[in-house]
Structure formats: C-alpha cells, structure tokens
Amino acid sequence: xxxxxxxxxxxxxxxxxxxxxxxxxxxxxxxxxxxxxxxxxxxxxxxxxxxxxxxxxxxxxxxxxxxxxxxxxxxxxxxxxxxxxxxxxxxxxxxxxxxxxxxxxxxxxxxxxx
Amino acid sequence: xxxxxxxxxxxxxxxxxxxxxxxxxxxxxxxxxxxxxxxxxxxxxxxxxxxxxxxxxxxxxxxxxxxxxxxxxxxxxxxxxxxxxxxxxxxxxxxxxxxxxxxxxxxxxxxxxx
Numbered sequence: 001x002x003x004x005x006x007x008x009x010x011x012x013x014x015x016x017x018x019x020x021x022x023x024x025x026x027x028x029x030x031x032x033x034x035x036x037x038x039x040x041x042x043x044x045x046x047x048x049x050x051x052x053x054x055x056x057x058x059x060x061x062x063x064x065x066x067x068x069x070x071x072x073x074x075x076x077x078x079x080x081x082x083x084x085x086x087x088x089x090x091x092x093x094x095x096x097x098x099x100x101x102x103x104x105x106x107x108x109x110x111x112x113x114x
Numbered sequence: 115x116x117x118x119x120x121x122x123x124x125x126x127x128x129x130x131x132x133x134x135x136x137x138x139x140x141x142x143x144x145x146x147x148x149x150x151x152x153x154x155x156x157x158x159x160x161x162x163x164x165x166x167x168x169x170x171x172x173x174x175x176x177x178x179x180x181x182x183x184x185x186x187x188x189x190x191x192x193x194x195x196x197x198x199x200x201x202x203x204x205x206x207x208x209x210x211x212x213x214x215x216x217x218x219x220x221x222x223x224x225x226x227x228x
Binding site: 043105 | 158209
C-alpha cells in the first residue's frame with residue numbers, strides 16, 4: 001500500500017545550525033507534499049508545502065525540495081532557533097476518489113540546543 | 115486563514131460511557147473532514163473520512179460502530195467514541211480542507227478513559 005518513510009526519527013542541532021529531514025514516498029501518483037510542525041499537546045500546523053510540478057520552494061528559513069524521479073522530498077531549516085524544537089511530519093497526497101487523502105511520515109523530533 | 119476549532123481539548127470519562135468530540139471549520143466550508151488518532155510519540159493514524167451529507171468512510175481496522183462520525187453540515191463534523199474503554203485513550207485530531215490543497219488541523223482532543 002501507500003507508504004511514506006521519514007528520517008531521522010530524532011535530530012539534535014545546535015542553535016544557528018541547519019536541520020534537514022528527509023521523506024520518501026511510494027505512490028507515484030502523489031502530487032502534493034506538505035510539512036507540518038506539531039508542538040506538544042497541539043494539532044499539527046502547516047509550515048510549507050510543495051506541488052509535484054515544482055522542484056523547490058522557500059519561505060524565509062524554511063525550504064522544501066522535491067525529487068519526483070527518486071520520490072524523495074526534504075525539509076531544510078536554516079539558522080535554527082530553540083522555538084523550532086517540535087515534531088515535524090511530512091505527508092504525501094494525491095487524489096484518491098477525489099478526497100486527497102494524506103499519508104503521513106512517522107515524524108522527526110527536532111531539538112535545537114541553545 | 116482557515117481555522118478549525120476542535121472541542122473539547124481534554125476529556126476524562128468513565129469506562130462504558132460515550133464521548134462526543136466536535137470539529138468546526140470557522141471561516142470556510144468543508145465538505146470533507148478527516149479524523150485521526152495519535153498515540154504518544156507516534157504519527158497520525160487516519161481513522162475515517164467524514165463526508166457532509168453522507169456516510170463516513172472508515173479505514174481498515176477502525177470499528178465504525180465504536181467511532182461514530184456525523185457530518186451534518188458544511189462546518190461541523192463530530193466523532194463519538196461509544197462505550198469507551200481505557201484502550202481508547204488517545205489524542206484525537208480532526209482536519210478539514212479549505213480552498214487550497216492544504217489541510218488545517220484542529221488543536222486535538224486528549225481523551226482519557228478511566
């Protein structure tokens with residue numbers, strides 16, 4: 001079935017350094033790839049997304065890259081800050097019976113050390 | 115932007131009772147909402163897709179008679195956990211799709227069954 005793998009499961013970086021989280025998806029029909037940040041006890045919040053017709057998208061310190069051929073997409077956070085500490089989830093989505101169902105990765109717990 | 119309100123944020127109930135969780139799209143209409151369950155330090159597991167005016171679509175392994183979903187209007191979906199047991203204790207999150215591809219998530223409901 002459809003699957004999204006996410007690595008690493010945990011990531012610790014020094015404040016100011018960059019963090020990279022990688023995901024691989026299995027369904028070649030997937031065409032939309034959002035990234036969510038989840039803080040403890042809260043619902044996920046969309047931080048950036050990318051469509052399959054784009055290779056890279058950037059929003060201030062956050063960027064996402066997509067390699068459709070390899071079915072890889074990655075989240076890049078530069079100049080990390082302590083408030084970036086959270087769990088990050090990638091997801092892949094495509095039209096399945098018109099519902100755009102998400103398949104989530106397993107999550108990455110990011111710790112930014114001050 | 116799109117806002118999804120989920121209520122209650124926390125609930126404690128006794129075994130055998132039922133609990134209703136509400137998910138409202140505040141500033142947009144959502145023909146489709148999704149209900150997820152999340153165990154500690156794990157990813158979001160899709161339980162069901164809630165369709166306005168029709169029956170919900172449940173994922174494999176999710177008991178539809180135990181997790182009743184009603185999507186009676188374009189802005190409200192409810193999840194009722196019937197005859198709750200301690201193993202139903204979890205974090206339940208809803209999401210709704212606005213005009214774009216991205217889903218907006220509610221803030222989640224922490225259910226504890228004692």
